[in-house]
Amino acid sequence: MVSSKYIKPTESELEILRILWERNKASVRDVHEELSKTKEAGYTTTLKLMQIMFEKGLVGRDDSFKTHVYHPVVSREKTQKQLLGKMITNLFGGSSTELVIHALGNHKASPEELEEIQQLLNNLKKQ
Amino acid sequence: MVSSKYIKPTESELEILRILWERNKASVRDVHEELSKTKEAGYTTTLKLMQIMFEKGLVGRDDSFKTHVYHPVVSREKTQKQLLGKMITNLFGGSSTELVIHALGNHKASPEELEEIQQLLNNLKKQ
DNA sequence: AGCAAAATACGATTTTATTCGTAAAACAAT
DNA sequence: ATTGTTTTACGAATAAAATCGTATTTTGCT
Structure with a gap:
């Protein structure tokens, strides 16, 4: 039992997780477009957030394609x-x-x- | 409609509000002692938090006594x-x-x- | 190959939240 | 009045979160 497992997502991270939970997979652009419906934020902001979530282990990603595809890790x-x-x-x-x-x-x-x-x-x- | 009214309490503020909702009134020391049961924090930290909550309008206070007595404003x-x-x-x-x-x-x-x-x-x- | 478009990386700034030390004020007791 | 205790005020340091600009990389197309 190394971990961990109690990383508490912040408010913004939850908003992103919500979308990932719904779709299972999504690119930054996908997420950002969905977010934009209800929230004002630049693309790079969403990107950065998702990168941080990746570092924290909240999400994973497949970078074998041009566009990285993210998926939730925490259930x-x-x-x-x-x-x-x-x-x-x-x-x-x-x-x-x-x-x-x-x-x-x-x-x-x-x-x-x-x-x-x-x-x-x-x-x-x-x- | 001047306000506002959508100040979202932070995590720490919620912990304090919880106590105030329970007791209706409480001094900083009261709150701090209750908080100390479950949390590590200095007295002045609690004090400062409550002062900030006062500025934000989350709580009110009666300062006609030596010790200020706080009460919740947001329901x-x-x-x-x-x-x-x-x-x-x-x-x-x-x-x-x-x-x-x-x-x-x-x-x-x-x-x-x-x-x-x-x-x-x-x-x-x-x- | 060369160019444009789309995506990522990354650093820096800004904002918000939390924590705490120190000083001043208020009060109580002698 | 003096002293000690409790309380508040306040500023500053730290930490955490959010935002964004710019540079670089990747890719698709001609």
């Missing part, structure tokens, strides 16, 4: 778990239930999704 | 909502349901809490 699940934990502690006084209620309250969920949650809830109740 | 709810939103977007691909499932899955909830969630779920289903 979405681990990152979710890590950050959720912090959020629950600092923001919801340790109560995951409170977080659930907030999340459900503030955002729309489809009937299918509600059903999915119902299933999960049923399972939890049984135990 | 827990607004801050929760703000940060949850970001988290859902970047970490859960926009799906609040996924977040709910994660939160429910990773942390224990009591029967009472489960019931509370069930209620909420019932309400949502009706609509």
